[in-house]
Each structure stands twice: as structure tokens, then as C-alpha cells.
Amino acid sequence: MKVLKGGTLIDGTGAGPVPGATIVVRDQRIEAVTTRAGSDWPSDAEIIDVSGMTILPGLIDCHDHMAMHSYDLAWRWGISEPQSTRALRTAKVLQGTLAAGYTTVRDAAGLDTGFKRATDESLITGPRLVLSLCIISPIGGIGDRVSPSGFSCCVPNDPLLPDGVVNSLADVRPVVRRIVRAGADVIKCATTGGASSRPGHGPLDGAFNLDEMQALTDEAHGLDRRVMCHALGGRGLRIAIEAGVDSIEHGCYLDEEPELLDMMAQRNIFFVPTFAVYEYHRKSPFPHVRERARHLQEHHVASLRRALAAGVKIAAGTDAGGHGHPSNAMEIECLIKAGLTPLQALQAATGWAAECVGLERDIGTVEKGKLADLVVVAGDPLSDVTMLQNPERIGLVLKGGEVVANRMEKTPR
Numbered sequence: 001m002k003v004l005k006g007g008t009l010i011d012g013t014g015a016g017p018v019p020g021a022t023i024v025v026r027d028q029r030i031e032a033v034t035t036r037a038g039s040d041w042p043s044d045a046e047i048i049d050v051s052g053m054t055i056l057p058g059l060i061d062c063h064d065h066m067a068m069h070s071y072d073l074a075w076r077w078g079i080s081e082p083q084s085t086r087a088l089r090t091a092k093v094l095q096g097t098l099a100a101g102y103t104t105v106r107d108a109a110g111l112d113t114g115f116k117r118a119t120d121e122s123l124i125t126g127p128r129l130v131l132s133l134c135i136i137s138p139i140g141g142i143g144d145r146v147s148p149s150g151f152s153c154c155v156p157n158d159p160l161l162p163d164g165v166v167n168s169l170a171d172v173r174p175v176v177r178r179i180v181r182a183g184a185d186v187i188k189c190a191t192t193g194g195a196s197s198r199p200g201h202g203p204l205d206g207a208f209n210l211d212e213m214q215a216l217t218d219e220a221h222g223l224d225r226r227v228m229c230h231a232l233g234g235r236g237l238r239i240a241i242e243a244g245v246d247s248i249e250h251g252c253y254l255d256e257e258p259e260l261l262d263m264m265a266q267r268n269i270f271f272v273p274t275f276a277v278y279e280y281h282r283k284s285p286f287p288h289v290r291e292r293a294r295h296l297q298e299h300h301v302a303s304l305r306r307a308l309a310a311g312v313k314i315a316a317g318t319d320a321g322g323h324g325h326p327s328n329a330m331e332i333e334c335l336i337k338a339g340l341t342p343l344q345a346l347q348a349a350t351g352w353a354a355e356c357v358g359l360e361r362d363i364g365t366v367e368k369g370k371l372a373d374l375v376v377v378a379g380d381p382l383s384d385v386t387m388l389q390n391p392e393r394i395g396l397v398l399k400g401g402e403v404v405a406n407r408m409e410k411t412p413r
């Protein structure tokens, strides 16, 4: 038994902070959450004094690319360095992400099931992983690995990261099944281009027809997999929502069609805006990427505000990878700058995020019965959320009741 005693609790439900909170952890789960100042703990209990610190649920990033380390074509094709070097580079990112307080990450393509196995077998430490493996799109969509010269990718597909290109309506279901066979927990697809996609396939350019997307969501749901859909605006955004995906990733131009936001609220479709990635795209060396990222910025902020007003739940996702792996908590800061309150932004990275990835029974909030995924930070993140990006402020990280990072002695209170 572990007893985290006397901290200020922000429980991830959206409720305000509770001072003087004590969390009792037995094995993997939270046994009690109390403000009772008891001292009659069992003799074998490990008492951890967290007074002066804040206890949060383990943080969740709903959109990351842990195995991606550059937008460069050779990187994306996996030919720039030995596979083993790349795998170890990825393992280091997983370890750092967990130590920073991110106990769960939904990977939006690129990470294969071997990393999940490696963390399960304790070969490396890392967050809980919800994997999509690859992106499903039609020919010419963002999952189609063609170079700017028009040549196709010169290396065969890794069988653990199946080809996500669908050629026709008849192709949709087999592609979904193959990706699930390779171990996907969630199905990732794309119905529009994006800021960084090839010239000619931008944020408002569609991919897929409604019947194809309906087949995709039907097949995924039949296999108990949620659908996370990259969709920025225009016809493709509407098709994704009409087809019943479970989350809209990016959603930059949702403000242009407010009725879509009402549909999202009614159908409990989450909005994962991924503001952090566009900070980098606005400084991209490629003019078409810069231009798109700058054009969408105002719409993106307006989309967030309208989504909140419409009752759509927001989940935090960084879309990191291509530009490296800055602190995942950067997205929480971006969400506040775009209009969320600090409490809402923390909820977007905890309680709402857990619902978005379908793990709300086990994680996302600090409540009796849930897995003890907890972060203890020095100071008050509600007054300055940027502290979550400072590794020196992260005192303690628990994943499933186990201490996976501990610098309590060095952490100022």
C-alpha cells in the first residue's frame, strides 16, 4: 500500500482543486481518496508526503507519433538510419514521455505493437499505448507514401505497419481488418489533406466518399475499434462526421460549419485540435506548409471556442513527431491560449482524454477503483500551467500503482 498524503488534488473531472487530499493506492488501483487527516495506516504502508504539491491524474496525449522523428522523406520512408537505431531512439522518447507525467499516449500512426510488448515485458519504460499503426486514406491521401517526385516508396511495407491505402469501396473493409490483425487498438483515417501534406492536397481538399467512410466506421466499430479521423475542413470534414467517426483530429475549419459542431455534440464525437504542431508548421521551410498553417490559425481558435459552446468535448493531442518531441504539456498551454480555462485544459489532458481514447473506466481521473496513474507536481498548475513542461517540477509519476519516476527529494516545494 502507498499513501500519498496531504497534496492538493485536481482530479481530472473538471472539479476545482481540493487541498489536503490523501490518495491510498493498493496494488495497481486507487483504494481511497480522502481529506481525512488520519494517521492509522497499516504498518506496511509506504507514506509519501506530498504536502505543498499538486496531485493530478496521469496525463494523456490523444494524438502523438512517438516513432516519428522528422518530416524528412528519408525518415518517413525509414531509410535514414538502421531500424535498430530508430527503435532505440523511439524507446528513449517513450521513456522521457512517461517520466514527464504522460502515462498514456494514443499514437496516431508509426508506432508498432513491438513497443507495447517491450513496455509490457519491462524491457523499456513507457506510457500505456493506444495504437493506430497507420493512416487509412484513398490513393493520393495523406496515408499514400509517394515522394514529391512522384515515385512510390522504395522500401516494402513493414508487416507490423500495414499499407493504409484503399483503392475502392471494396478495399475498405479488408484494409481495416489487416490493420486490426496487426494489432491496432484504434483506426486512424484521413478525409482531408493537412498543413504538411503535398501541394494540391491541402486542409480543405477532400479524400474518401461518404459510402467509403461509412464502410470504414462500420467495419471498425464491428471490431470494437474507435475511429480517429484526421479532418481539417471542407467536404471531407463533413463526410467524417456524417459517417460517425469517434474523434475529429485537427478540425481547424469546424468554425465554418457550426451545424457540424452540433452533430459532434449530439453524437459524442470528440475534438482533438492539436494546436502545438501548427506552431512548428507556421515556421516550416516549405512555403505551402507555412501558408496553410497561417491561414488556418484564426479559424482553429474560433473552432475551439465554438466547439466548447456547442458542448463538444475537447481532448489534448500534440501531433508531435515530425518536428521532434517537445514536452507534450505544451498542448495544454496552447489550449489555454486558445480559450480553455486552466481547469478545462487539464481535463482535456485527463478525464476527457480518457473518454476520447475509450479508457475512462480505468484512467483519466483520480477516483476510487481506477488505476493509480498519478503525477505529483511542485506548485499550482492552475496558476501557471507551463510548469508541467519543466521536468524539474515533476516530483513523482505512478503508472498502475508503480512508481516510474521519482525526484521528490530534488523537487522544490
Ligand SMILES: [Zn+2]
Binding pocket: 063, 064, 065, 108, 319
Ligand atoms: Zn498526426
